[in-house]
Structure formats: structure tokens, C-alpha cells
Amino acid sequence: MIKSQFLKPRTRDADRSQQAILVAAREEFAKHGLGGARMDRIAERVKLNKRLIYYYFASKDDLFLAVLERSYADIREAEKQLHLTDLLPAQAIRRLTEFTWNYYLQHPEFISLLNTANLHQADHLLRSERIREMNSPLIQTLGEILERGRLDGTLRGGIDPLQLYVSIAGLAYFYLSNNHTLSAIFGRDLMSHEALGERLTHMCDLILGYVLIN
Amino acid sequence: MIKSQFLKPRTRDADRSQQAILVAAREEFAKHGLGGARMDRIAERVKLNKRLIYYYFASKDDLFLAVLERSYADIREAEKQLHLTDLLPAQAIRRLTEFTWNYYLQHPEFISLLNTANLHQADHLLRSERIREMNSPLIQTLGEILERGRLDGTLRGGIDPLQLYVSIAGLAYFYLSNNHTLSAIFGRDLMSHEALGERLTHMCDLILGYVLIN
Amino acid sequence: MIKSQFLKPRTRDADRSQQAILVAAREEFAKHGLGGARMDRIAERVKLNKRLIYYYFASKDDLFLAVLERSYADIREAEKQLHLTDLLPAQAIRRLTEFTWNYYLQHPEFISLLNTANLHQADHLLRSERIREMNSPLIQTLGEILERGRLDGTLRGGIDPLQLYVSIAGLAYFYLSNNHTLSAIFGRDLMSHEALGERLTHMCDLILGYVLIN
Amino acid sequence: MIKSQFLKPRTRDADRSQQAILVAAREEFAKHGLGGARMDRIAERVKLNKRLIYYYFASKDDLFLAVLERSYADIREAEKQLHLTDLLPAQAIRRLTEFTWNYYLQHPEFISLLNTANLHQADHLLRSERIREMNSPLIQTLGEILERGRLDGTLRGGIDPLQLYVSIAGLAYFYLSNNHTLSAIFGRDLMSHEALGERLTHMCDLILGYVLIN
DNA sequence: TATGAATGAGCTTTCATTCAT
DNA sequence: CATGAATGAAAGCTCATTCAT
Secondary structure: OOOOOOOOOOOOHHHHHHHHHHHHHHHHHHHHHHHHHOOHHHHEEEEEEEEHHHHOOOHHHHHHHHHHHHHHHHHHHHOOOHHHOOOHHHHHHHEEEEEEEHHHHHHHHHHHHHHHHHHHHHHHOOOHHHHHHHHHHHHHHHHHHHHHHHHOOOOOOOOOOHHHHHHHHHHHHHHHHHHHHHHHHHHOOOOOOOHHHHHHHHHHHHHHHHHHHO | OOOOOOOOOOOOOOOHHHHHHHHHHHHHHHHHHHHHHHHHHHHHOOOOOHHHHHHHHHHHHHHHHHHHHHHHHHHHHHHHOOOOOOOOOHHHHHHHHHHHHHHHHHHHHHHHHHHHHOOOOHHHHHHOOOHHHHHHHHHHHHHHHHHHHHHHHOOOOOOOOOHHHHHHHHHHHHHOHHHHHHHHHHHOOOHHHHHHHHHHHHHHHHHHHHHHOO | OOOOOOOOOOOHHHHHHHHHHHHHHHHHHHHHHHHHHHHHHHHOOOOOOHHHHHHHEEEEEHHHHHHHHHHHHHHHHHOOOOHHHOOOOHHHHHHHHHHHHHHHHHHHHHHHHHHHHHHHOHHHHHHHHHHHOOOOOHHHHHHHHHHHHHOOOEEEEOHHHHHHHHHHHHHHHHHHHHHHHHHHHHHHOOHHHHHHHHHHHHHHHHHHHEEEEO | OOOOOOOOOOOOOHHHHHHHHHHHHHHHHHHHHHOOHHHHHHHHHHEEEOHHHHHOOHHHHHHHHHHHHHHHHHHHHHHHOOOHHHOHHHHHHHHHHHHHHHHHHHOHHHHHHHHHHHHHHHHHHHHHHHHHHHHHHHHHHHHHHHHHHHHOOOEEEOHHHHHHHHHHHHHHHHHHHHHHHHHHOOOOOOOOOOHHHHHHHHHHHHHHHHHHHO
16 A cells, blocks of 8 residues: 555645655654654654654654655656766766766765665565666666667677666765765765765766777 | 683673674674664573673663674775785786675675664764774775786776775675665566676676776 | 543543642652652552653653652742731741641651752752742741841841741751651650650740740 | 671771771762662772672662661760760750761761661661660760759750750751752852851850750 | 672663544 | 644663672
């Protein structure tokens, strides 16, 4: 019964309340993880009664799932706006890389939520059909781009779009997710404007060096 | 004074108790995160009194920190055994890549602990001097390897060892950390023997393609 | 809206619950002190969920403070009912002495709470403005009485109302507070009807002998 | 079995340890009360193993009793040094008043311990024969003084020595015991050198005004 | 005499959740 | 649609006390 929308839509007010709850919950889950998140704090943040959260979202777990679905929907929506199919293959790959980097950079809660979801071993994902539906398109698009590139001779053949996508994401994700740890350990500020620029350059070098012929 | 395992009973051994607690705690934290971990379950696992955990580790947070320090020490120790400086530069890079992949693959708790530590924004790390001290050597070693490669003409110049290290780790980490999510979304089993082999190949292609000249 | 005790069940009445908790807590703190009091027993006494105590009073310390404030308010309220200003000076002093004695006698919990508050060195008082405000009037009233007596020639001059008040209270308080100890040591029952009468007589002799001229 | 000494004497070292424990325990009980006192802190204070405390004093309650017995013995011993029987009756009463005041003033722990003992309703006292034995002499002495005064015409007759003793103690005790509360409430520093002097004067006025003829 | 290791029971406090309106 | 009152279960942590040496 969770495969419905992540909202229970009724009136304008109801809708606004639900949206507000989702926003507050996202912050809370991102900041404290699933186990550390407090329903009380979420209610406090929204300035709405705790009971109302249960009215709309049934349980903490379901609320987390709704937050996760929403976050995935957001990034997929943003990816759609890239219009990668309108670009030359190499340009498309670069654009995807830059986009991924910037999106993660600007949405640290997304990284945190992913972390939490992974910790709990995709329990939530398995219960949601929406998320599964929301991902395939990107890989398919990426596959088409790679194929176009292979045909026009600009990109190497034999590249698994899933592997490539995971690599692009991983290069951005690990740097940002571990930035506190890494900064503490190496005594370098990895979040300075300069450092961030260097990282993106490094990522593009790696990825494009890999896909481009010569 | 002679701590023979035959003469000594399993109790009244401070060091053994502490080690056992650390092991049990690592499993618990890895499985449930910091907020989700239960001191009761840890005590239950070790078959020691809960009070004893506090006797030795003072608090849940401190225990987590101890677990983290221990895990870092373990991987650093393993890295030392690689003797990267004895290898040719390109070989060394490949070996580090393979090692990182295999270590993460064989120590999923380490990934999970890192996740948790990151979620809590390195609060714990900042409180620990030990961890900070344990990391620098690897980056330095990597820097020396890159320099050797540059001098003997096998590797490109201008590579930041930290960026490279983060990339190697990120390529392995994201795949493994998100494997449940990714598997669920894409309907492919990313942990099959075959899939794992493909990933390592892909990683090496990416990294070596980047560092090697030509 | 109509809070009839017949229509309303015993639950769902915030105010009544809070009052009931305060009463139960007063008994518990009086009997066992701050450290010895048990939140469980308080909840048990009120037949309300333990959690509810924290819902209303936040912590054990805060609950104790609330109990203390309430007890001070009670005695101050009772003192007001004495209408000391309507009496002749000597009569007023006697009445205050008798009242103090009787109030302490009939409210042993008050003595016990004072004991506990003193043990913890007024930590609680310093955190409460309410208590501070509740005491000044009595000393002022007493000062006016003494002044009236001085003017009409019935009472000696130069008496500090605070010293006098503390003496009246001390004469009653120590006897009652230490009655167990004293009874045990001297093998006399200090709480018999007769003994109590003797004590009050002794107190009045002392106090009035001091304030009266001749 | 507690009616023995408050110490288990053996060797010099043993004796010193026991004395040290008693001193540390007195401070702890005085500061935190019976329920709030911590055996751990006592051990910490003495820099002796916790187990040793149990070896010498069997339990927390017994330790408190030993502390109490010791404190009573101390004050009785001090009272003996007054040699009240060598003085004129009126002088003896004044001296006892001054002594009581000064002793309480210089031994705030004693007041605190009394408080705690009273809170726990003389449970401890009933279990100790030593204390009972240690008190009678003073009241008897006081009785003899009053009788001497009556005979030589300096003091009124019909004064109950117990009542008088309780009054003297109460006048000092309440002021000191409640000083924090009173100071907080009335905004006067009751412990200043000046204020203390005034209190003693007031006490002597009260007591001597009562016992002296004319 | 002295100690570090270990424990069971119980403490205050917390939390997700439900009830009654 | 919205809320304050109430709860059972359990969490982290503490404590007096005992064990083994």
C-alpha cells in the first residue's frame, strides 16, 4: 500500500502540511540518520502536531521511505532537464559528470540519505516500486549515448553504462561524503572553492580519458 | 602472569574482555548504525555484563570511537603489508587498486562504519588524535610512487596523490556501499562473482588508463 | 468545558494530572530525600504513566523544584490567613509562634523538604524566582508589628524581624525535625500530646519573654 | 554486631586506612546525603580500593552509621572540654550557647549529617547503642547547672534541661542549616562576619533573658 | 592488606506510537 | 484537519556489591 504517491493529497492545506513534513523529515533524517532521527523533532520543526505525521505517513519507516522516494524523484527530475540526447556523446558524458558533481555538492542531504538507506540495506527500497521505476531511464539514456559515440567513432566501445554511471557517481560521492573525515585526517580543506574545482577537473580527466578514443 | 589459554578461564582477563567487546561492538554498529546500535545486544553478544562495557569504554559514543580507531588501524596495517615501494610504479598503482577493492569487499563492516562516521560528520574523528596520525603515510607513499613513475617515464606527471587515492577508494566504495540500492533499482545482481570481476576490471581500466602514459 | 467530576473520567485532564503528580512527588521526596526518591514509585502512586511525569516536569530535579515551590506557596498562603495586622502586637507574635509550631507539626513533609533543599545548598532555590518573591512579605509584616509594639510601649525596641522569625522557626523546626534522634537518645517520647504541649509553652515563654517589656 | 567500635582496629596501616575512609565518607555523606552519596567517590577520595571499604564497614548504611557515631563522639568530646560544672550557672549557660553556635558554625558537615539522619528517621540511631550512651551526660550536667542556679537564686526554677538544650541547638541549627535558603530569599548575606556576630548576640539575649531572674 | 574485574538489579530518561476530542 | 494527553517498551547508564587473586 506504499506504492501509491508519497503524499495523501486532499485539500491545499493538507498538501502544504504534508510537504512541510517531508521537508522537515528530510533534514532530520539527513542530520541524524534513521535511528537517530526523532519524530518529536520533526514535529517541532514543522510546528505541527506529531499525531498528524502519523496520520499522513503511518510510521517512521514509512516516512523515511517517502522522504527517500521524494529525493530520488527530485534528482531524476533534474537529470531529465539535462537533455543529454541533444548533445554530442562526449559532451553528454562531460555534462553528466559535471551535473552529478554539482548536484551532490548542492544537496548534501541527498548523500546523507543515501548513506542511511545503504546502512539499512535497501530494506526500504525493496518495499517501494516507485524508486525502481525512476532509475532505469538514465542508464538507458547513457547506453544510447555510448552507442552513438561508438558509432561516430568518438567513444570506445564495450563500455557498460551501469559501470560508468556508478563510477561517475562514486568519484563525486566518496569525496563529498567523506570530506570531514578526509579533511580531518589530511589536514587539507577539501571544501574550499579551489579544492572543489580541482576535484571536478580530476573527475572529468578520469572519466573522459576513459571513454574518449585517444 | 602466564596467560595460557588452557590454564586461564575465560574471565578475569581485562584485555581479552576489551577486545571481545570491541569485536561485538563493531558488528553491532556496522549492522545498525550509531543510533540503531544497542548496548544490550553488544553485551549479549560478548556474553559479558553490560556494566563492564561502561567500565572500559565509558559511553556509547566512546565505544564507537574505539571501534572506529581499531578499524582504521586494521586497514592501515594491511596497507603496510603491500610493500608498494618494492614494485614498479604502474604495478604499485594496480596493486593498491586491487587491494582497496578486495579489502572493502571482504570487510563490509568497514564500509558501514565509515558511512556512520560520515553521517555524524567526523565528530568522532575530531576527538581522536590516533586516527589522524594513522593516515598520512599512505598518501606519502603514493606520492613517491607517482614521482618515481614520472621520472622513469611510465606515469604522467601532475597527479595529486590524494585525488588519486580518493578516486580509487570512491570507485570501490560506492559500488559496494550502494550495492543493495543499485541491485534493487537495476534488477541486476551486482554481487555475483562475475559482476564483481567486471567491476574490478573496470576500475583498473579507469585508473591505469588515467595514470599511464599513452 | 464543564469539568464536572461526574461526567469527566479521571484521565485526560492535564491540570488534575499535574496536581496529582505534585502531591505524590511531595510524599516521595519527603520520605526519601532527593537521591532516595524514585520516579517509579511516584508514577505508581499517581497511577499515571511515568513518561507523563517527564512530559510535564522534564526531570527529577525540576519536579523537586516544583514541589518545593508549591510547598512554599502553601505555607505563605496559610500565613496570610493569620491577619496578624489585625491583632495587638504581643498577640500577633504569640499567634505567629503558635501558627509556626502547628504548621510544622501538621506538615512534617514540609520540614523534610526543607531539609532536603538545604542539603542541596539552595541549588534549586537559586533557579526559582517564584520562591524568592514569596517570602519577603512576612518579614515586612513582622517588622511592622514590632514597630507598632515599640510605639505603644508593649514591646522592646531594636529587634530584627528576620532574627526573630528565624528563632521562632528554629525553635519549632529543630524539635520536630530531630524528634526521632532526640527521642532515641534521651529515651523520652517527644511526640506525646503532653510533650508537644510543653514544647509550645516553652517556645512562647522564650519568645514572648524576649519581646515583651518587663 | 555494629555496637562494637566504629573501627576494626588491627595494625597501624589498617587503622590509618579506616580513619581515612571515615573522613572521606563524612565529606561525601555531608555533601550528597545518604541516597546521593557514591561509594565510588568515597573510594576515589581516599585513593583506596572500593573493596576495602566493604571489608572494613560492610555496607553503605553501616558506613554512614560509623560516620554518624564518630561525629557524635566528636561533639560530645568537645562539650566535655567545656568544664561547665566549674562555672557559675549563668556563665555556664552562656558558654554552652556560644559553644553550640561555634561548633555548628565550624562543622557544617555535622549539620548536614544530622539532616540526613533525621530524614531517614533515626533508623540508624536505633541500631546503635553507642550514640544513646553518648548523650545523656550533657542533659544531666545541664540539669545540675539549672538546679544550682535555682538554689543560688540566679536562675528561674522549673526549666526542663532538655527543652533548654533543644532550644539552644535549634536557634543555632536552623539559622545555619537554612542559611542558603534564607540568604536567597531575603537577599541578605547571613554568613558575613557581622551577621554571624549579630546572630550569636540575639541567641544569648533570648536564652539568658529566659533563664535569668529579672 | 589490598586490588582490578565483574555483576544483577534498577535508575532516570527516551521514543515511537495511540487515545480522546 | 488538527491536537494535547497518555502509554508500554526499552534505551543508556548507574550503583552497591561481590569475585578471584
